[in-house]
Amino acid sequence: MEKITAIKGIKDILPGDAPLWNHIETVARQTFVLFGYKEIRLPIMEKTELFKRSIGETTDIVEKEMYTFQDRDDDFITLRPEATAGVIRAYIEHNMHAYETTTKLFTIGPMFRRERPQKGRFRQFHQINVETFGEDKAQCDAEVIFMLVHFLQATRIYDFSLEINSLGCKKCRPAFSQNVIKHLKGAETRLCPNCQRRIKTNPLRVFDCKTDSCRAIINDAPEVLQFLCVECERHFSEVKSSLNDLSIQYKINPRMVRGLDYYIRTAFEVTSGALGAQNAIAGGGRYDGLVSFLGGPEVAGIGFAIGMERLIACLPDKAEITFPADLFIAALGDQAQKKAFVFANQLRRAGIAVEMTYTEKSLKAQMKMADRMKSAFTLIIGEEEIKNNIAQLRNMHTKKQDALPLDKLTEMLIDIIKKKGSD
RNA sequence: GUGGGUGUAGCUCAAUUGGUCAGAGUGCCGGGUUGUGGCCCCGGAGGUUGAGGGUUCAAGUCCCUUCACUCACCCCA
Numbered sequence: 001m002e003k004i005t006a007i008k009g010i011k012d013i014l015p016g017d018a019p020l021w022n023h024i025e026t027v028a029r030q031t032f033v034l035f036g037y038k039e040i041r042l043p044i045m046e047k048t049e050l051f052k053r054s055i056g057e058t059t060d061i062v063e064k065e066m067y068t069f070q071d072r073d074d075d076f077i078t079l080r081p082e083a084t085a086g087v088i089r090a091y092i093e094h095n096m097h098a099y100e101t102t103t104k105l106f107t108i109g110p111m112f113r114r115e116r117p118q119k120g121r122f123r124q125f126h127q128i129n130v131e132t133f134g135e136d137k138a139q140c141d142a143e144v145i146f147m148l149v150h151f152l153q154a155t156r157i158y159d160f161s162l163e164i165n166s167l168g169c170k171k172c173r174p175a176f177s178q179n180v181i182k183h184l185k186g187a188e189t190r191l192c193p194n195c196q197r198r199i200k201t202n203p204l205r206v207f208d209c210k211t212d213s214c215r216a217i218i219n220d221a222p223e224v225l226q227f228l229c230v231e232c233e234r235h236f237s238e239v240k241s242s243l244n245d246l247s248i249q250y251k252i253n254p255r256m257v258r259g260l261d262y263y264i265r266t267a268f269e270v271t272s273g274a275l276g277a278q279n280a281i282a283g284g285g286r287y288d289g290l291v292s293f294l295g296g297p298e299v300a301g302i303g304f305a306i307g308m309e310r311l312i313a314c315l316p317d318k319a320e321i322t323f324p325a326d327l328f329i330a331a332l333g334d335q336a337q338k339k340a341f342v343f344a345n346q347l348r349r350a351g352i353a354v355e356m357t358y359t360e361k362s363l364k365a366q367m368k369m370a371d372r373m374k375s376a377f378t379l380i381i382g383e384e385e386i387k388n389n390i391a392q393l394r395n396m397h398t399k400k401q402d403a404l405p406l407d408k409l410t411e412m413l414i415d416i417i418k419k420k421g422s423d
Numbered sequence: 424g425u426g427g428g429u430g431u432a433g434c435u436c437a438a439u440u441g442g443u444c445a446g447a448g449u450g451c452c453g454g455g456u457u458g459u460g461g462c463c464c465c466g467g468a469g470g471u472u473g474a475g476g477g478u479u480c481a482a483g484u485c486c487c488u489u490c491a492c493u494c495a496c497c498c499c500a
Contacts, residue, residue, distance in 0.1 A: 082500085118493075260499095307500030310500060372461095
């Protein structure tokens with residue numbers, strides 16, 4: 001038979017890695033709760049319309065990267081390419097703004113984009129998302145960024161750089177865009193073919209271009225920060241001073257533009273040199289106006305997403321987390337096997353990790369198994385032991401072996417093993 | 424969607440210019456110890472060299488096609 005493989009760009013998280021993923025998620029939950037955030041679990045599918053409206057019809061994500069299909073009753077459904085849209089949908093749908101003035105949420109789960117896979121980029125990838133609604137003050141921006149930095153450090157990632165920028169608002173951004181376009185058009189012939197195209201599709205993207213000729217042109221292009229209106233200007237300087245108050249290191253990158261249409265004012269990105277071309281571990285920004293644009297109340301919003309695959313790729317030491325067995329039960333003969341089977345499951349119920357084998361094997365083979373599982377103890381029950389109503393408990397490190405009476409075995413084992421665990 | 428790189432045992436990799444080249448290490452199973460693990464020694468299983476076609480007396484090796492993986496562009500977490 002021909003074997004069936006996983007879909008391109010969609011990876012299994014194998015048992016060797018799963019504990020690490022769990023650990024990261026645990027750290028995230030612990031961290032965010034300290035800041036008053038609550039977890040929300042969301043569906044991975046939404047109506048296509050939601051993403052079209054929030055992310056923007058002309059973005060790459062919506063135009064060519066979404067997994068969209070027609071449901072049986074004609075509705076179009078999409079596997080979420082990002083989380084913010086779904087969080088906002090739920091926020092509106094459940095009238096969450098009515099319960100508290102600011103709502104702080106986080107969610108963890110898979111996202112889907114049909115891109116060509118490469119290092120740090122997958123078709124199914126996982127994000128940790130944080131969203132805050134109902135707060136437009138600069139302190140909020142700074143606190144969200146602080147929390148992100150704190151979280152990364154809590155996972156023991158220290159080697160990253162934080163860049164921030166202000167993208168202006170509906171009032172001031174258009175003037176900036178016009179100016180950029182004008183500047184680029186003036187130098188159009190010297191731009192790379194890609195960027196010549198970008199003038200029409202997404203002029204701000206030229207700022208990200210890596211070719212030297214484009215860089216030169218960008219260097220004397222106007223910067224967003226010069227075009228900020230008074231309010232945006234003040235907001236941004238408050239963000240910066242708040243970050244300073246919190247001792248957060250950051251770099252202002254006036255050329256940073258974010259991919260999604262809805263970002264306004266503060267935008268930020270965390271990158272790492274350890275990642276290759278896809279070097280962003282996390283990114284986010286403010287999106288005041290998006291909630292009402294999706295049919296909800298007029299509330300401010302800010303959030304960020306962390307790419308879990310990328311975060312894990314940055315982890316300095318990825319020592320595998322293992323869960324060695326407390327006890328291996330080696331049985332010899334039918335009678336012993338039956339007893340071992342019952343003991344094993346009684347002990348598990350008492351919170352002890354027990355392993356054994358169901359197929360008959362030599363004692364040597366079973367000892368090998370115990371060793372491979374890094375079991376602290378091995379309990380040997382053979383025909384002789386059954387005859388004498390005992391079992392041999394072997395400490396695998398000291399090689400010391402003691403006979404324990406069968407009728408008190410469970411209690412004694414619990415005692416010995418739990419005591420050892422608390423040493 | 425476009426380009427580059429790579430496909431040999433479960434895993435990591437060998438195999439001079441096409442000519443016993445289908446191997447090693449590791450892992451797995453078993454034995455050395457008729458009931459005692461790690462180290463050591465010995466043995467065994469496991470591959471139509473990604474697939475298909477072509478050139479040749481002869482192809483893992485050369486050519487074409489295709490698939491997969493991978494990196495990069497694009498874009499983004």
